[in-house]
Amino acid sequence: xxxxxxxxxxxxxxxxxxxxxxxxxxxxxxxxxxxxxxxxxxxxxxxxxxxxxxxxxxxxxxxxxxxxxxxxxxxxxxxxxxxxxxxxxxxxxxxxxxxxxxxxxxxxxxxxxxxxxxxxxxxxxxxxxxxxxxxxxxxxxxxxxxxxxxxxxxxxxxxxxxxxxxxxxxxxxxxxxxxxxxxxxxxxxxxxxxxxxxxxxxxxxxxxxxxxxxxxxxxxxxxxxxxxxxxxxxxxxxxxxxxxxxxxxxxxxxxxxxxxxx
Numbered sequence: 001x002x003x004x005x006x007x008x009x010x011x012x013x014x015x016x017x018x019x020x021x022x023x024x025x026x027x028x029x030x031x032x033x034x035x036x037x038x039x040x041x042x043x044x045x046x047x048x049x050x051x052x053x054x055x056x057x058x059x060x061x062x063x064x065x066x067x068x069x070x071x072x073x074x075x076x077x078x079x080x081x082x083x084x085x086x087x088x089x090x091x092x093x094x095x096x097x098x099x100x101x102x103x104x105x106x107x108x109x110x111x112x113x114x115x116x117x118x119x120x121x122x123x124x125x126x127x128x129x130x131x132x133x134x135x136x137x138x139x140x141x142x143x144x145x146x147x148x149x150x151x152x153x154x155x156x157x158x159x160x161x162x163x164x165x166x167x168x169x170x171x172x173x174x175x176x177x178x179x180x181x182x183x184x185x186x187x188x189x190x191x192x193x194x195x196x197x198x199x200x201x202x203x204x205x206x207x208x209x210x211x212x213x214x215x216x217x218x219x220x221x222x223x224x225x226x227x228x229x230x231x232x233x234x235x236x237x238x239x240x241x242x243x244x245x246x247x248x249x250x251x252x253x254x255x256x257x258x259x260x261x262x
Contacts, residue, residue: 001166005159008142021138028134029058035127039189043123053109053120060105061098068097072232095132095213096236099206102128122201126185129209133178140171147173147219168219177212181205199247207244210237 010018033054040050070078070085072094078085106124110117139145143158147168155166185201214237222231 002154002156002169003159004140004143004156006141006143008160019138020141024134024138024141028131029061031134032127032131035130035186036124039123039126040120045120045123049113049115049120052113053106053124056105056109057102057124060101060103060108062101064101064104065093065095065098068094068100072096072236093135095135095209096233096240098132099240118198121199122189122196125202125205126189127182128205129178129181129185132209133175133182136171136175136178140169140175145171146221148221150219167221170216170220173216173219174213177216178209181208181212184208203244203247206240207248210240210244213237214241 006020008019008021010020010023012018036054037050040047066085102124106121107117109115110119136145143160146156146158146161147170149165150168151166152168154169156169157163157166185205188196188204189201214234217231217234217237220231220233222233224231226235
């Protein structure tokens with residue numbers, strides 16, 4: 001087994017904490033910026049649109065991910081400790097909230113600048129799982145979103161959480177899966193871009209990401225509830241999976257006759 005006794009704070013400078021989580025988040029966002037800028041340049045999209053869109057997406061990501069974590073997972077705690085709401089560097093960003101925030105931000109951008117929703121939806125989707133993977137590595141440093149106890153050789157003892165249990169490193173599972181999804185998307189985007197209708201990459205990303213999220217939830221240390229005894233994350237994943245799968249199965253064949261991405 002692996003021992004995780006990492007201090008989540010890399011260093012503390014007179015009360016200013018630099019955490020591994022924040023570093024991983026910054027790396028993920030920076031790589032997203034670079035790769036998405038390259039995609040815009042490759043498609044000869046206006047750079048001005050990219051710079052404006054990035055501001056919308058970043059705001060949507062932070063606000064949506066934080067509010068999603070607060071509302072979906074720990075509302076009572078944050079109502080009792082409102083100052084913690086702004087301390088997102090301590091962890092606590094919901095991928096489902098992030099998806100809602102990003103979608104809302106992109107929709108707002110399109111409405112404000114009078115741009116068709118389909119124009120940039122694929123371009124901004126390709127690198128999203130790359131960022132998600134780095135966020136999960138940050139969760140690993142924070143010893144949060146841990147898995148259930150297991151005796152597997154790669155199990156991890158999170159010393160800062162408990163002393164005795166070796167657990168599934170569910171954060172690492174999700175990071176590897178998210179990065180795998182990114183490489184699938186970028187490979188298709190670069191090597192096989194022809195005959196792909198607009199929104200293909202957006203819906204493929206949604207399907208793959210939330211389907212793998214649904215699966216990993218089975219080994220997470222989260223309570224189950226409801227008729228199907230699923231976690232909150234699994235229930236929240238059902239709707240995006242269903243929407244993406246429906247589009248890919250029913251509407252994708254018909255949409256081949258529609259406008260194609262460049």
